[in-house]
Amino acid sequence: MADAALVLLVTVAIAIGFFLGRRSTRKPNPTAIPLAFNKTYFQGLNHLLNEQPDKAVDAFVNSLEVNADTLETHLAMGKLMRKQGQVDRAIRIHQNLLARPRLDVEHQHQVHLELARDFIAAGLFDRAEMLLKEVISESTQLRSIAQRYLLDIFQDEREWNEAIRVAEALSLSKYVKGNTAVRHDLSQTIAQFYCELAEEAAQKNDTGVIRKLLERAYSADKNCIRASILMGGHENGAERFKQAIRVLSRVAVQKPSRLADCLPELYKAYVAQDPAGGFNQFVNYVETHLKTHPSTDAMLFLVEQLIVRSEFEPARRRQANEILSSYVKDHPSLAGLGQLISLQLPNLSGPVANDVRSLQGVVSHLIQKRMIYQCTNCGFSGRQLHWRCPSCKQWDAMDRLKGKDVE
Template sequence: MEFDFRWLLWVLPIAFALGWLASKLDTRQWKREQRDAPKAYFKGLNLLLNEQQDKAIDAFIEAVQNDPDTTELHFALGNLFRRRGEYERAVRVHQHLLQRGDLPRAERERAQSALAQDFFKAGLFDRAEAAYLALRGTPYENEAQLALLSLFERSRDWRRAVEVARELERSGTASFSARIAHYLCELALAAQAQQDLLEAGRLLDEARQQSPQSARAHVLRGQMLARAGQHEAAMAAYAELLTLNPEAFNLVARDYADAALAQGQPDTRSRALAALSAQYQRAPGMHLLAAIAKLDPDGPAQRQRLQEHLREQGNLSAARGLLQQSHSQLSEDEAQLVNTALERAARPLQRYRCAACGFEAQHYFWQCPGCLNWDTYPPRHVEEL
């Protein structure tokens, strides 16, 4: 039986037509998918700008489902989850990206950085540390080092914090001398708690060399010497602080006076009184006034100092002090009532306030408990700022 070539005249055009139709349908579907993905993405972006995060997440999930290979959508979705505190979902998104074998190196490093942030925000510090360490040698290394520094501060791993801070200094990121001095002071306090005073003294000396103007090392060294009965050396430590950081001397003005009194020598007492009076003339403050009163407890002289301070500064603490010195015009009950009222009114002002976040505290903090920044508390009460 011979093949009839006339069938080709029918089959070939039909096959060509079917192929053309299939390509058209495939192109239309591809264009529709490409059109739908940006549409869902821009919809999510618009909702995010309008602070409708729940609806924005739904829109981004829809966009990811339509185009699961789009890494930018995954990053946007993971960041949204992290901002909302849904750290487990953020971790899953970024881990899914890292598991993709076709992910370029730059995107993989970016996903690793995002995953480390997820762990850090979730409080999984051990996993965050491992994730940040994996970023060594990448463009995210400097950012990872800064995060590790914050992580070691939170976990109070001061030795590793010192190492990271010194690495950052060597890389030229910034100067971390003051923070390293604080870390060394924390280690010194730990050594004191273990009664290793020799190591504590060595660490405090290293902290003073690291940052000479850092007040904390001088304060701790003076207090440690005073507890050991070395009052003359304690006075010298406080005097060094007065020279290097006069404003911070307010924190130890009364300790300085106590160290002078403990030596029991009139010359030492007179020398300390002169130093305190000179500093008060330069920068008047209630801490200094209280220290002067320890060395010169004479009633009329103290009343005169309080009157002058109240005239110049006008704060409630001075008013209360003056009332305690002289209330001859009031009965004992009346004086007690006025004193109680002034004490209650002055108490909120006798606090220290963080200059960075405004967190107030009765005691002075070297690191703010609110924002975790160092040296953000002025060494004066709120009423004196």
């Protein structure tokens, strides 16, 4: 099937090439050899008819002179090959172009860019990187495009320092939007790169640099909630619980729908800061927030903490029940219902308990299938938080699904 599509593409390309080649051979051109051209063209067609796409590509490459008129045809053919997943053929077409001495510098850069894209598609990042750096240093016209590709490589390779350097350079350039030239705004992306570095430092226990990296994330994007969540964890680790509460509470203002993501660290900070009254402060804080910004996930986290607490404070179980029943009435959700059933089961007995237990099984099964996050850019959804969407690769685009969307 892929080869059939390829045969079609090569036919079209050769036809375009033949047309352009004929046009170019009509001009007085001492290097053009029309008869040889026609011969290779027909050889190419013969290969296509015999379903030999590799030889057909060779015939195409050899049949058409490379000049300003035909370069676009060669580049289009290379792009088509890459799009079809025929990366080795695309590389062959682009390398053949570079071997032609008559290609001017501007066109050489254009081919370098395409060849770099072939190398990226083939996973040959080192070779792509070299070509892109050459284009960045030599071509003002193609610099920002090459920077974008290089930025993609550094992100895929998780080379965050390099990614920051390229993103900052790219931020200095402008692109045309409508009728005006505007700067590339990569401040939120740069903040995410600093957060990645901070997470790496935390994994290596290199606590000395974490604060500095997160402050850089804030100076790139003062509303970066990931930096707030990481800073909260860092402050907790250093037993600066008041500071942890302050920075984590910022998330509720920065992005209220994401409060549930910072609740585990916030809970730790409240309880550690004041072992006597911290727990009640935490409950009040979450309840107050939920009145204006309902969130099933935040409610469930609160209820879980109340149940844990009920082991040595039995009244907490009743409190959990009351808070949850009232919340589920106003904001019905499967996850809320599942937790409510778990809370009620110990109070039931006999056949009713058995029926409710069966119901609990069904509800749990459905809850396990529910998606928790969804990308606001492309709609990708999953149960796990990804700071960079695995589908569209956009940073911080995933948000918690809420209300009926969750079910």
